[in-house]
Amino acid sequence: MAKHPKNFSRKARNSDSPFKCPAVSVIIPMYNVEKYIGECLDSLLAQTFKDFEVIVVDDCSTDSSPAIVESYVPKFDGRLTLLHMKKNSGSGTEPRNLGLAYARGEYLYFMDNDDTVTMTALEELYSLAKEYDADVVHCDKYYPVPDELWNNVEYRRQLKPANYLTGDRIVVKEPLIWENNFEERVRILAQRNFLIWNFWVQLVRRKFIIENSIKMVGVIADDMLFTICEICCAKRYVIVPNAVYFYRLRRESLFNKQVDYVTDWERNLRMLTEGTRYLDEFLNGLDFFSRRTDLKYLLFEFQAAGKLRHLCKFYDQIPPHAFDELLRKALSKGDNVAFTSFIFNAMNIYRLQLMQSQQRIAALETELKRLKD
Numbered sequence: 001m002a003k004h005p006k007n008f009s010r011k012a013r014n015s016d017s018p019f020k021c022p023a024v025s026v027i028i029p030m031y032n033v034e035k036y037i038g039e040c041l042d043s044l045l046a047q048t049f050k051d052f053e054v055i056v057v058d059d060c061s062t063d064s065s066p067a068i069v070e071s072y073v074p075k076f077d078g079r080l081t082l083l084h085m086k087k088n089s090g091s092g093t094e095p096r097n098l099g100l101a102y103a104r105g106e107y108l109y110f111m112d113n114d115d116t117v118t119m120t121a122l123e124e125l126y127s128l129a130k131e132y133d134a135d136v137v138h139c140d141k142y143y144p145v146p147d148e149l150w151n152n153v154e155y156r157r158q159l160k161p162a163n164y165l166t167g168d169r170i171v172v173k174e175p176l177i178w179e180n181n182f183e184e185r186v187r188i189l190a191q192r193n194f195l196i197w198n199f200w201v202q203l204v205r206r207k208f209i210i211e212n213s214i215k216m217v218g219v220i221a222d223d224m225l226f227t228i229c230e231i232c233c234a235k236r237y238v239i240v241p242n243a244v245y246f247y248r249l250r251r252e253s254l255f256n257k258q259v260d261y262v263t264d265w266e267r268n269l270r271m272l273t274e275g276t277r278y279l280d281e282f283l284n285g286l287d288f289f290s291r292r293t294d295l296k297y298l299l300f301e302f303q304a305a306g307k308l309r310h311l312c313k314f315y316d317q318i319p320p321h322a323f324d325e326l327l328r329k330a331l332s333k334g335d336n337v338a339f340t341s342f343i344f345n346a347m348n349i350y351r352l353q354l355m356q357s358q359q360r361i362a363a364l365e366t367e368l369k370r371l372k373d
Helices: 038-043 066-071 093-102 120-132 153-158 181-191 206-211 223-231 260-286 288-290 293-312 320-330 335-372
Strands: 009-012 026-029 054-059 080-084 108-109 136-139 143-145 176-178 203-207 235-241 245-250
Touching: 009 320, 026 038, 026 066, 026 120, 038 054, 038 066, 054 066, 054 093, 066 080, 080 093, 093 108, 108 120, 108 206, 120 136, 120 203, 120 235, 136 223, 136 293, 181 223, 181 293, 203 206, 203 223, 223 260, 223 293, 260 288, 260 293
Parallel strands: 026 054, 026 108, 054 080, 136 235, 143 245
Antiparallel strands: 009 080, 108 203, 136 203, 176 235
16 A cells, blocks of 8 residues: 655545445646636536546645635535645645545546546546556547637637647557567657657556556656656556547646746756656666666656756856756765766766757858858
């Protein structure tokens, strides 16, 4: 059994129910979303599939969000649990881990608190999970909806599913089954051509997560790490063309929140170092990757690429000597030599490549200007 984190209190819960465990546990972290949480819960009430529980974990909201959730408890007829963190964690990681600890479902489904799902979402995903005996059912598309157009009926009527890597290009036309073919999985991942990472495109077997000790890491965008770990140990991973999720695009979300320069640098660097550190520890515990370190480092490079893109905006602002000093301080936590070398070299190689690209662009602009003159 998963251990219950200490940083929580309980206002309402249903896990003492005498009824059998549900097929699906829907876990929703929540912080100050009084404008949205009702719509989120309404979409769950409307599900054609009823064998599920909902666990909302409040991260110390200061608005009426908890009261709104409490008003929904009777509507779910004992299937809605509201948990409270004792102190604000600042991200969805700890609330999700707490929800996981209290979940009883055969499968887990993670939602964001400002989004909704189609009426048949859980029915579709659970049916596919049972049909293929899948550890993970992973949708390759979703419905992105700008906040300002959320209630626009005409826009909704014409809305098509998308994948932010491929747009509306169809990649998966029918269920794609990955069985015990880990080398092939890693090589497909390294191509970076179609798989999106968000928690809310996946239905995951709870027992699989617990037995493999897969957890959310306390960094922003930890859904990529979570998914990589799933892919690296799932006996059967199924990617499907279904689109069941409406994702609200809003500027004030946690991920888009603007922070000061130093905080932004530290946050992005932590995403890179802590993420790679966790992935290193996780893969070292798997027999396949202990024999194939080449594939392990390929995964390091894959997950680091996105973080390096986030950090590139700092390269012009930090002199090389200061940049290297910041890296040395960030990597002074007793890490092994291989890990430290990878991070240090990856960032500096990326920086040099970026500088060369910028120099070529600058030279081209100079030449174009000269030709015009």
